[in-house]
Amino acid sequence: MTCDRCKKRPATVHVTKIINGQKTEMHLCEECARQTGQLEFFSVPQFSFHNVLQGLFDPESATVGLPSGTISTPTRKCRTCGIDFSDFRRTGFLGCSNCYSEFQGRLEPVIRRIHGSTRHVGKVPARTGGALKVRKEIEDLRRQLEAAIAREEYEKAAQLRDKIKALQGKLDDRP
Template identity: 30%
Template sequence: VCTACSKKRAVYHLVSLHKNELVETHLCEECYKSSGLSLAKSGSVNNSNSILDALLGKDIEKEIQEKYCQRCGTSLVEFRHSGVVGCSNCYNVFKDEIRKKYPFRENYKDSGLKTIDDLQYIKMLNDELKKALKDEQYERAAEIRDKLRKYTEQRE
């Protein structure tokens, strides 16, 4: 949900660094356009009079636009934290991150990540589930378990 209007779904996710503290702001298309924000090639917002300044009442030192999946809403930050994607479209959205985290065999074809088969995905989820349980992150483990269960049920 958009931080500015609290009505529409956020499509821009901005992470701000202010006094060594990360601040997340989520904006819908309209609020993003009306804010006057523009992204420089470096990925930082180059307008100091941004809507974020008004919303937070602070000077924003650094902002980056966050990548996310349009289909399920999983963000790059969420993927980096959990290592688990939300849907099949996430494989295309986060393919560079996935390649870094899970190196593929030589027979991988560079036509998107559709070559990840069911067994590899299930193994990845199981590995994440074991890690979450080992780290005593039971809520995260339950979410992964549910994703695993839903995925296997869809394949039967």
């Protein structure tokens, strides 16, 4: 396919625009695309995939258009493995299980954006599923209890407290 503009060189840039439902396609060579400004989006360094992914992990650190080193952020390291949050942003991996607690405030928005929730909702092994289900129910009841106390609904709070004690009794009776 040849360039729609110069009709000489092979088209290497294919642009599709949809404006008011009207679809327009242009097939341009690299030189004509550069002259018409169609390559500007790809040549601007702040739109690199690295920066897009970095913005996903830590939107507060997005420094679009700023030279590197113009903004310094305090680095906090995991007390167990020594990894800092910038290492996580760079690699996508945490160093140990303690990192989740250490970086909780900064990880929660990332996890919520990626997974839609910060709580695990997937499958659980059958042998531990029963106890885990009871623990989650107790955790949910405790949240409800705190909310009832905050609203000064003491009768409901007493009922919730009794349910929690009963469920804890079930957990203690398990082998």
